[in-house]
Amino acid sequence: MSILHWVVLSPFLYTLLIPIAYKLMKKVHTGWFILPLPILLFIYFCSNIGATSNLQAKTESIAWIPSLGIDFSVKLDGLGMLFSLLISGIGALVILYSIYYLDKNKEKINQFYVYLLLFMGAMLGVVLSDNLIALYMFWEITSISSFLLIGFWNNRSNSRYGAIKSMAITVFGGLSLLAGIILLYIMTGSFTISEIITIVQQESIISHPLFILAMICILLGAFTKSAQFPFHIWLPDAMEAPTPVSSYLHSATMVKAGIYLVARLSPVFAVSGYWIWIVSLVGIITLLYGSFFAVKQVDLKGLLAYSTISQLGMIMSLLGIGAAGAHYNNDSVYYVATAAAVFHLVNHATFKGSLFMMVGIVDHETGTRDIRRLGGLMKIMPITFAIALIGSLSMAGIPPFNGFLSKEMFFASMLNIREFNMFQLDTWGVLLPIIAWIGSIFTFVYSMILVFKTFTGRYQPEKLSTKPHEAPMGMLISPIVLVSLVLVFGLFPGLLANTILSPAITSIYGGGVYDLHIYHWHGFKPELFMTIGVIVFGTILYLTVRKWAVIYQSIPVIWNSIYDKLFGETENLFSRMTNRYMTGSLRTYLFYIFTFFILILSYTLFAKDGFTIDTLRLAPIGGYEVVLSLVLVVSAISILFSKSRLTSIILLGAVGYTVSLFYVVFRAPDLALTQLVIETVSVALFLLCFYHLPRNARKKESIPFKLSNAVISVLVGLVIMLIAIASYSTKLFDSISQYYVENTYLKAAGENMVNVILVDFRGFDTLFEIAVLSIAAIGIYSMITLRMGGKKNENK
Known part of the structure; x- marks a missing residue:
C-alpha cells in the first residue's frame, strides 16, 4: 500500500493503541497520546500543497474486489486537500481542546477518542476515495461513529434520542446514496469517480432513463448528511454531544460530507437543469429557514446548530449556481460561485469551530448555555468575549473578517444568475437573491444575539450554578488559533487564493489554473449595498427583537413532530409484528422457518424448471444399504412417538451412528470417524442438558397442531430430497x-x-x-x- 493509503487507515490503526495507552498512562490525559496523529497528518497534507496547487493529483490504488471493479483507490487533488486540511487541522485543535474540557477521572475518555479517531479516519476516507463503493463504506462509518459520539453521554435520554435521530436520517440517506451509486455504475460501467467523470465528458448520459433517479438518490444522501431542509431536524438534537464533538462534527467535518459529495459529483450531473434547480433551491431555502429559526433559540448550542444549517444551505446554493455556470460555460459565474463555496467552507470551519468552543467554555465555566440566564460576562471572561466577538462578526459578514469576503462573493453569485435563461430576474429567478439577502439579515441578527446577549447586559449570578471565571489557557488555545485564522484569512485572503482555493475549484470541473483574486473593496457594486442593507436592517431587527419575536409563537414547527410520529408509528408497527411471531415457542419459530423454506425453495425449483432426474449414473443398491436405510427410517420415526427424553436421545444417537455406518460402507473412513466423534459428544451433551431441565407436565396438544407438524416435516424432507436428486442429476460443471x-x-x-x-x-x-x-x-x-x-x- 502507498503512503496515502496508510494516511487514510492510520486513525483506524491508532485506535488499537488507545486501550493500551489508557492503561499505561493513568496519570496523563489520553488526549496527549492522541494529539500527535492529527498533527502529523496535517503536516503531511501541508507538504503536498505545492503539488496540488500545480494541479498534480496524487492517485494510488490497490485491488479490493477486482472482479466487480471495486478498488481501494485514493486520490489527493485540490478538493481532497482542502477537506483533508480541515479534517486533520481542526481535528488537532479539537483534541487539544478536549484534553481540558473532558475530565479523565469522570469521563470514559478512552471510548471517546476511539470514536473520534474512527470518525476522523472515515472522513478522510470519504474525501480521498476515488472509488464510490469505498466512499460509501467510509460514508456509513461516519454515520456509525457520529452516532457513538453524539450519544457519548448515553445516560441522558436526550443524548440517546439525538444519536438515534441522526443515525436514522443519515443512514436512510446512505442507503439512498448506495442506490444512486449502483445506478451510476449501470449507466457508466465504472465505480471510479475520475473514470465516471471522463466517461460523462465523452458521452452524455443525461438521456439515460436511470439518470434522474440516480441523481435524486445521490442528492438524498448529500442532503441528509449536510442537514438540508427538510432533513435538517437531526442537527439541533445532535447538540447533546460533548462540545468538542459538536465543534468537530458540525463545523468542519460530518455536515460537510454532503457538501463534498455534491461538489465532487457536480461534473456528472451539472449537465441537467434539475440538478441545478434542486441544489440551488434546497440550499437557499435551508439558508432562510435555518437563519430565521436560529433567532428564536435560547440555548447557545441550539442557536449555533440552526446557524450551521443556514451556513450549509448557503454553501449548497453556491454549488448549485456554480453548476449552472459550468452548464452554460459561463466561467465568470461558475468561477465566482464555486470560489465562494470553497472559500466559505474554510471560513465557516474557522469561525464556527471557534464559536462552538466558546460556547463550551461558557457552559463549562457558568454551568449553563441558556441565554436568558447569561449576560454581563464581558469583564469576567474577556478573552472568551473577544473570541465570541470575532467569530460572530465573521459569521455575520462584517469586514474585515473572512466571513465578509465570502458573503460578498455569495451576493455577487446570486446577482450573476441573471445571465442564465433558467434564472431570469424578471421571473421566479429574482427570488434567489432576495431570499439570500433576507437570510443574511437574520444571520446578522442571530450573530448579534450570540455575542451581546451572552457577554453584555446585566450580570445575573443568582441564575448561575457556579461562579464564572475565565477558562484555563489550555482550553483557550484552540479557539484563539481559529479566530486568529478568521482575522488572517480576512486581511490576507491571498494566502489561500491560489494555494488552496483555486486548486479545489479546478479539481471540481477541471480546466486550467484559475488566478483567484479576493479583495475587500470592489467599488460601489450591488453586493456592497446588499451588505449595507444587511447591517442596517439587521441592527434594527436585533434592537427590536423582543417586539417582533412573538411571531414565532404562531408558526408551527412540524418537522420534528412528523419525524417523531413517523418513527413512533413505525416502531409500534414493527413491535406488534415482532410480538406476533416472537412467542417464546421454539416450535412456532421452526414452523415459520420451515414454511418459508418450503415455499421459496419449491417455487424456485419448479418455476425455474430446475428439477430433473437422471438415474444412469446411480450405483447399484446393496443389502447393507437397505438394512441401514430401514434402521435409519425406523429410528427417526420412533423419536416422534417416544414419551421419554432418554429414549428420544438414544434414538437420535442411533440415527447419527447409522449415518456414520453409511460412510463406512461408502469407504469414507475420515468422515465416519468424524461423525462418530461428533455423535458421541452430541449425545453426551444432550444427556447433560436434559438432566438439568425441569420436568414439565406434558400438555395435551390438539390434533391440528400435530398434523401441521407432520405436514411441515414431510414437506421439508420432500423438498430436500427433490433438490438432492435435481443437483445430482444436473451437472453444469465437471x-x-x-x-x-x-x-x-x-x-x-x-x-x-x-x-x-x-x-x-x-x-x-x-x-x-x-x-x-x-x-x-x-x-x-x-x-x-x-x-x-x-x-x-x-x-x-
Whole structure:
C-alpha cells in the first residue's frame, strides 16, 4: 500500500493503541497520546500543497474486489486537500481542546477518542476515495461513529434520542446514496469517480432513463448528511454531544460530507437543469429557514446548530449556481460561485469551530448555555468575549473578517444568475437573491444575539450554578488559533487564493489554473449595498427583537413532530409484528422457518424448471444399504412417538451412528470417524442438558397442531430430497474431485486428501469457522461470567 493509503487507515490503526495507552498512562490525559496523529497528518497534507496547487493529483490504488471493479483507490487533488486540511487541522485543535474540557477521572475518555479517531479516519476516507463503493463504506462509518459520539453521554435520554435521530436520517440517506451509486455504475460501467467523470465528458448520459433517479438518490444522501431542509431536524438534537464533538462534527467535518459529495459529483450531473434547480433551491431555502429559526433559540448550542444549517444551505446554493455556470460555460459565474463555496467552507470551519468552543467554555465555566440566564460576562471572561466577538462578526459578514469576503462573493453569485435563461430576474429567478439577502439579515441578527446577549447586559449570578471565571489557557488555545485564522484569512485572503482555493475549484470541473483574486473593496457594486442593507436592517431587527419575536409563537414547527410520529408509528408497527411471531415457542419459530423454506425453495425449483432426474449414473443398491436405510427410517420415526427424553436421545444417537455406518460402507473412513466423534459428544451433551431441565407436565396438544407438524416435516424432507436428486442429476460443471486427486500431494505435500482440502485448499473456510467458534466461546464465557457476577451481587 502507498503512503496515502496508510494516511487514510492510520486513525483506524491508532485506535488499537488507545486501550493500551489508557492503561499505561493513568496519570496523563489520553488526549496527549492522541494529539500527535492529527498533527502529523496535517503536516503531511501541508507538504503536498505545492503539488496540488500545480494541479498534480496524487492517485494510488490497490485491488479490493477486482472482479466487480471495486478498488481501494485514493486520490489527493485540490478538493481532497482542502477537506483533508480541515479534517486533520481542526481535528488537532479539537483534541487539544478536549484534553481540558473532558475530565479523565469522570469521563470514559478512552471510548471517546476511539470514536473520534474512527470518525476522523472515515472522513478522510470519504474525501480521498476515488472509488464510490469505498466512499460509501467510509460514508456509513461516519454515520456509525457520529452516532457513538453524539450519544457519548448515553445516560441522558436526550443524548440517546439525538444519536438515534441522526443515525436514522443519515443512514436512510446512505442507503439512498448506495442506490444512486449502483445506478451510476449501470449507466457508466465504472465505480471510479475520475473514470465516471471522463466517461460523462465523452458521452452524455443525461438521456439515460436511470439518470434522474440516480441523481435524486445521490442528492438524498448529500442532503441528509449536510442537514438540508427538510432533513435538517437531526442537527439541533445532535447538540447533546460533548462540545468538542459538536465543534468537530458540525463545523468542519460530518455536515460537510454532503457538501463534498455534491461538489465532487457536480461534473456528472451539472449537465441537467434539475440538478441545478434542486441544489440551488434546497440550499437557499435551508439558508432562510435555518437563519430565521436560529433567532428564536435560547440555548447557545441550539442557536449555533440552526446557524450551521443556514451556513450549509448557503454553501449548497453556491454549488448549485456554480453548476449552472459550468452548464452554460459561463466561467465568470461558475468561477465566482464555486470560489465562494470553497472559500466559505474554510471560513465557516474557522469561525464556527471557534464559536462552538466558546460556547463550551461558557457552559463549562457558568454551568449553563441558556441565554436568558447569561449576560454581563464581558469583564469576567474577556478573552472568551473577544473570541465570541470575532467569530460572530465573521459569521455575520462584517469586514474585515473572512466571513465578509465570502458573503460578498455569495451576493455577487446570486446577482450573476441573471445571465442564465433558467434564472431570469424578471421571473421566479429574482427570488434567489432576495431570499439570500433576507437570510443574511437574520444571520446578522442571530450573530448579534450570540455575542451581546451572552457577554453584555446585566450580570445575573443568582441564575448561575457556579461562579464564572475565565477558562484555563489550555482550553483557550484552540479557539484563539481559529479566530486568529478568521482575522488572517480576512486581511490576507491571498494566502489561500491560489494555494488552496483555486486548486479545489479546478479539481471540481477541471480546466486550467484559475488566478483567484479576493479583495475587500470592489467599488460601489450591488453586493456592497446588499451588505449595507444587511447591517442596517439587521441592527434594527436585533434592537427590536423582543417586539417582533412573538411571531414565532404562531408558526408551527412540524418537522420534528412528523419525524417523531413517523418513527413512533413505525416502531409500534414493527413491535406488534415482532410480538406476533416472537412467542417464546421454539416450535412456532421452526414452523415459520420451515414454511418459508418450503415455499421459496419449491417455487424456485419448479418455476425455474430446475428439477430433473437422471438415474444412469446411480450405483447399484446393496443389502447393507437397505438394512441401514430401514434402521435409519425406523429410528427417526420412533423419536416422534417416544414419551421419554432418554429414549428420544438414544434414538437420535442411533440415527447419527447409522449415518456414520453409511460412510463406512461408502469407504469414507475420515468422515465416519468424524461423525462418530461428533455423535458421541452430541449425545453426551444432550444427556447433560436434559438432566438439568425441569420436568414439565406434558400438555395435551390438539390434533391440528400435530398434523401441521407432520405436514411441515414431510414437506421439508420432500423438498430436500427433490433438490438432492435435481443437483445430482444436473451437472453444469465437471467434478472438481479429480483436481484434488491430482494436486493434493503435488501442491500441498499431503497424503490425506480430506485434511489437505480443509487446511490448504479451503483454509480460509476453516479459519473463519474457527473464528466463529472462538467468538461464540468468548460470548458464552462472558454471559456465564456476568451471570455468576450477578448472583454474587444478589448474595451480597
